[in-house]
Amino acid sequence: MDIEEHYSQLLGIHSPWQISHVDLKMQEQRVDIEIEYAADEGPCPECGSICPKHDERKRRSWRHLDTMQFATYLHCELPRVRCKEHGAKTVKTP
DSSP states (O other): OOHHHHHHHHHTOOTTEEEEEEEEETTTTEEEEEEEEOOSEEEOTTTOOEEEEEEEEEEEEEEEEEETTEEEEEEEEEEEEEETTTEEEEOOOO
8 A cells, every 4th residue: 555545545535536645754744645636527516516627726735633743734726617507616625
């Protein structure tokens, strides 16, 4: 099991989301996890209809619970979908 798969299981990340990179910084006691949305469509957060991907929002970062003594940060460009009824909407994060 590689470190990306390990963190996918720990965080409950599953398709179409995926962990693309884990940067373990031993000296800083920090873990940075890059998460990607790997689909060309997704559900509208308003009505649940499956819609084509519109674009991606700017990169966001969140502090997660620590992994042991390591500060853990999640980083992701959240996709937006183009709903016929609701327009461009940001997909909900897992």
